[in-house]
Amino acid sequence: MAALRTILYLLVYPGVLFLFAYSTFCEWFDRKAYARLQNRMGPTHTGKFGLLQPIADFVKLLAKEDVVPAAADKGLFAVLPAIALAVVSTAGLLLPVWNFDLARPTWTSFPGDIIVILYLLSLPTLILFLAAWSSTNLFSTIGGARVLTMLFGYEVPLFLAVLSPAILADSWRLAEIAAFYQARPAYLLFNLLGFLVALVAVQAKLERTPFDIPHAETEIVGGTFTEYSGKKLALFRLAFDIELVVASGLLAAVFLGGFPGGAVVGFAHFAVKTLFIVFLLSLLRALTSRIRVDQVVSFSWKVLAPLAVLQLLAAILLKGFLP
Amino acid sequence: MSFEIPIGPQHPALKEPISLRMTVEGEVITNADIRLGYNHRGIEKVAEEKNWTQNIYLAERICGICSHSHATCYVQGVEKLMELQPPRRGLYIRYLVSELERVHSHLLWLGVAGHEAGFDSFFMYVWRDREIVMDLLEMITGNRVHYAINAIGGVRRDLDAGQKAKVLEGVATLKKRSEYYLNLGGTEPSFVARIAGVGRLSRELAIALCATGPTARASGVARDVRKEDPYAVYDELDFEICTADTCDVLGRVVVRIKELLESYKMIEQMVRNLPAGDIACKAPRKAKPGEVVSRYEAPRGENIHYIRANGTDRPERLKVRAPTLGNYPATVEMLKKGFIADIPLIFAAIDPCICCAERAVALIDARGGETAVVRMSDLRRQAIARHLNAPVKGNAAWPL
Numbered sequence: 001m002a003a004l005r006t007i008l009y010l011l012v013y014p015g016v017l018f019l020f021a022y023s024t025f026c027e028w029f030d031r032k033a034y035a036r037l038q039n040r041m042g043p044t045h046t047g048k049f050g051l052l053q054p055i056a057d058f059v060k061l062l063a064k065e066d067v068v069p070a071a072a073d074k075g076l077f078a079v080l081p082a083i084a085l086a087v088v089s090t091a092g093l094l095l096p097v098w099n100f101d102l103a104r105p106t107w108t109s110f111p112g113d114i115i116v117i118l119y120l121l122s123l124p125t126l127i128l129f130l131a132a133w134s135s136t137n138l139f140s141t142i143g144g145a146r147v148l149t150m151l152f153g154y155e156v157p158l159f160l161a162v163l164s165p166a167i168l169a170d171s172w173r174l175a176e177i178a179a180f181y182q183a184r185p186a187y188l189l190f191n192l193l194g195f196l197v198a199l200v201a202v203q204a205k206l207e208r209t210p211f212d213i214p215h216a217e218t219e220i221v222g223g224t225f226t227e228y229s230g231k232k233l234a235l236f237r238l239a240f241d242i243e244l245v246v247a248s249g250l251l252a253a254v255f256l257g258g259f260p261g262g263a264v265v266g267f268a269h270f271a272v273k274t275l276f277i278v279f280l281l282s283l284l285r286a287l288t289s290r291i292r293v294d295q296v297v298s299f300s301w302k303v304l305a306p307l308a309v310l311q312l313l314a315a316i317l318l319k320g321f322l323p
Numbered sequence: 324m325s326f327e328i329p330i331g332p333q334h335p336a337l338k339e340p341i342s343l344r345m346t347v348e349g350e351v352i353t354n355a356d357i358r359l360g361y362n363h364r365g366i367e368k369v370a371e372e373k374n375w376t377q378n379i380y381l382a383e384r385i386c387g388i389c390s391h392s393h394a395t396c397y398v399q400g401v402e403k404l405m406e407l408q409p410p411r412r413g414l415y416i417r418y419l420v421s422e423l424e425r426v427h428s429h430l431l432w433l434g435v436a437g438h439e440a441g442f443d444s445f446f447m448y449v450w451r452d453r454e455i456v457m458d459l460l461e462m463i464t465g466n467r468v469h470y471a472i473n474a475i476g477g478v479r480r481d482l483d484a485g486q487k488a489k490v491l492e493g494v495a496t497l498k499k500r501s502e503y504y505l506n507l508g509g510t511e512p513s514f515v516a517r518i519a520g521v522g523r524l525s526r527e528l529a530i531a532l533c534a535t536g537p538t539a540r541a542s543g544v545a546r547d548v549r550k551e552d553p554y555a556v557y558d559e560l561d562f563e564i565c566t567a568d569t570c571d572v573l574g575r576v577v578v579r580i581k582e583l584l585e586s587y588k589m590i591e592q593m594v595r596n597l598p599a600g601d602i603a604c605k606a607p608r609k610a611k612p613g614e615v616v617s618r619y620e621a622p623r624g625e626n627i628h629y630i631r632a633n634g635t636d637r638p639e640r641l642k643v644r645a646p647t648l649g650n651y652p653a654t655v656e657m658l659k660k661g662f663i664a665d666i667p668l669i670f671a672a673i674d675p676c677i678c679c680a681e682r683a684v685a686l687i688d689a690r691g692g693e694t695a696v697v698r699m700s701d702l703r704r705q706a707i708a709r710h711l712n713a714p715v716k717g718n719a720a721w722p723l
Binding site for chain 1: 326328334335349350437438439440441442443444445448451511513514516517662663665666667
C-alpha cells in the first residue's frame with residue numbers, strides 16, 4: 001500500500017503528470033491575467049477559454065526542427081534541458097501536499113527539506129548559465145553572464161526571507177512549518193514582510209518582468225535561449241512553468257499556512273494558494289518595466305536584503321517573546 | 324574583455340534594417356558605428372520619371388508612419404514653384420491631418436518606447452488609444468496609413484459637421500489619456516529608473532551635431548519649424564514649443580507627450596475655426612523653371628525637400644532630407660558609455676524611421692572592405708547568371 005502510494009505520488013499527484021497539467025494551467029492563468037491587465041484577451045481559441053494553449057505550444061515546439069549550433073558543446077547543450085526539468089520536478093515532490101505524516105519523516109518530507117527545495121530551485125539558474133555558455137552564441141553569452149549576476153542579487157534575500165518563518169516555527173521541515181502556522185494563523189502576519197521580499201525574489205528567480213534581463217528580447221534577442229529550438233526549448237519552457245508552480249507552492253507552504261486536509265481539501269488549498277501567488281506575480285509583471293542588471297543587484301542589496309534581515313531579526317526576537 | 328556585438332541588420336529591437344556595431348566592455352559600450360543603406364529604394368530617381376501629381380503619392384510612400392509629412396512637404400514646395408495659393412479651408416484640413424498624424428506617430432513611438440524598456444502594459448495601453456486617432460484619420464481621409472489627402476492646390480476631401488464633432492470628441496478622450504501617460508511615464512519607478520540619465524546629449528552637442536525635432540528639444544534647444552518659420556496656418560494657431568532640459572531619454576518621452584497635448588490644442592483650434600470656402604484650387608500641369616526648399620516639422624523633426632523644376636510636367640530633381648538622417652550623428656554620441664541594455668532605448672528615442680533616411684547605398688565587399696560602383700546592367704547580368712546557376716528546387720506539390 002505504501003509503495004502504491006509512493007508510485008502514485010511520483011507519477012500522478014503531485015508527480016510528473018500533475019505537475020505537467022497544473023503548470024500548463026498556471027501558465028494559462030498567468031498569460032490570461034497578464035493579458036487582461038493589459039486590456040488584451042489572452043489565449044482564447046485552443047480549448048475552452050484557451051485553456052489548452054500552453055499544451056498546444058508545448059506540442060508545437062516538440063514538433064519543430066531542433067538545431068544545434070556547430071560550435072556548441074553538443075552533449076551539454078542537449079542534456080541541460082532534461083536536467084532542468086528533472087531538477088524542478090524533483091523539487092515539486094518535496095512540497096507537503098499530501099504524502100506526508102507529521103510524526104514520521106519520509107523521503108519526501110524530512111527535517112531539512114526546505115533547504116533541499118531551495119537548493120533544487122537554485123539549480124535551474126546554474127543550468128541556464130551553462131546552457132548559455134555551451135551554446136557559444138554572443139547574445140547567449142551575455143545572457144548567461146546576466147543570469148549569474150542576477151543570482152548574486154536575489155538569492156540571499158530569498159533564502160533569508162524563506163528561512164525566517166522556519167526559525168519562528170522552530171523547524172526545518174516544510175510540513176511542520178505549515179502545521180505550526182495552521183495551529184496559529186495569526187502568526188502568519190508576522191511574516192508579511194518576508195512574504196513580499198520572497199515574492200520579488202521569486203519573480204527574479206523566474207526571470208519575469210521586471211527581471212527578464214537575461215532574455216531581454218529587445219536587447220539581446222533570445223538571451224540564454226537564443227540557440228535553443230524545438231524539443232530542447234519546449235523542455236526548458238516546461239521546466240520554467242514547473243518552477244513557477246513549485247516556487248509558488250513553496251511560498252504558499254511557508255507563508256500562507258500550507259495545504260492541510262488530506263488529498264482533496266489539501267489540493268483545493270494548493271490550487272487556491274498557488275494561483276493567488278501566481279496572480280501576484282502576474283500583477284508585478286504587468287505593472288513594471290524591465291530594469292538593468294546593475295539596478296537588480298543594487299536593488300537586491302540595498303532594499304531586499306535589509307528587509308529580509310529585518311524579517312529575520314523580527315522572527316528571532318518574536319521567538320523569544322511569544323509563548 | 325572587449326568585443327563587438329552586432330545589433331542589426333536583423334534584430335528584434337529594430338523594425339527596419341540598419342546595422343549598429345557596438346564595441347562593448349562587459350556591459351558598457353565603448354564605441355558605436357552605424358551603417359546604412361540596407362533599404363535604399365531609389366525614390367529620388369523614380370521621382371524624376373513621374374509628373375508633379377504622381378509624385379505626391381510617391382513622396383507619401385517615403386515613410387509609412389509620417390507619410391503625410393513627406394507628401395505635404397513636397398506639395399508645399401510644388402505650390403511655391405507654381406505660385407499657387409490654396410484656399411484657406413483646404414490648408415486647414417491639410418494641417419489638421421498633419422497634427423492628427425503627429426498624434427498617431429507620437430503615440431506609436433510612446434508604445435514602442437514602453438516595449439523597448441520591457442514595459443509591455445504601457446505599450447498595450449498606448450496602442451489601444453492610438454486606435455482612436457487612426458479611426459479619426461480613416462474617417463477624414465479614407466485611409467489609415469497613406470492618407471492621400473493632399474492635392475496640388477489643396478486637399479481632396481472636405482470635412483462635414485458630423486466629422487468635426489467626432490474629431491473633437493476623440494481628441495477630448497485622447498487628451499485625458501495623454502495626461503495620464505505623462506503622469507505615468509514620469510513617475511513609474513521602474514520605467515523612470517530605466518530612462519532617466521540614459522543617452523545624454525548636452526545642449527551644445529545637440530546644436531553641434533545638428534539634432535532635430537524632439538531629440539533636440541529634449542536637450543533644451545527650442546527649435547521647431549512651425550514656430551520659427553511658420554508655414555501655412557501655423558502663425559494663426561496658439562501653441563508652444565515643448566522642451567525639456569534633462570537631455571536624456573526621459574526628456575524625450577516627456578517632450579513627446581507634451582507635444583501631444585499641444586497638438587490636441589491645435590486640432591481643436593483648427594476644427595473650431597475652420598473657414599468656409601473651397602478646399603482646392605486648380606493646379607497647372609507644368610511648373611516654371613526654378614528651385615525651392617520646403618521645410619516641414621514632421622513628428623520626428625525637420626523634414627526638408629529640395630525641388631528643382633525645368634519647365635516640364637515633372638521635377639528635374641527631388642532631394643529629401645528625412646529628420647532621422649539629421650539625428651544619426653547625435654545617436655552615435657548618445658550610445659557611447661551607455662549599457663548594452665540601453666541600446667534599444669537610446670536608438671528608439673530618436674524615433675528612427677530608417678527607410679525614410681535611406682537616400683544612398685554603398686556596395687562594400689564584406690571580406691575585403693573595398694567599395695565598388697556597379698552598373699545596373701552588371702547587376703542584371705549577375706542576377707541572371709545566379710538564377711541560371713541556382714540548384715533546381717523541388718517543385719512544390721499541391722495535392723488538392
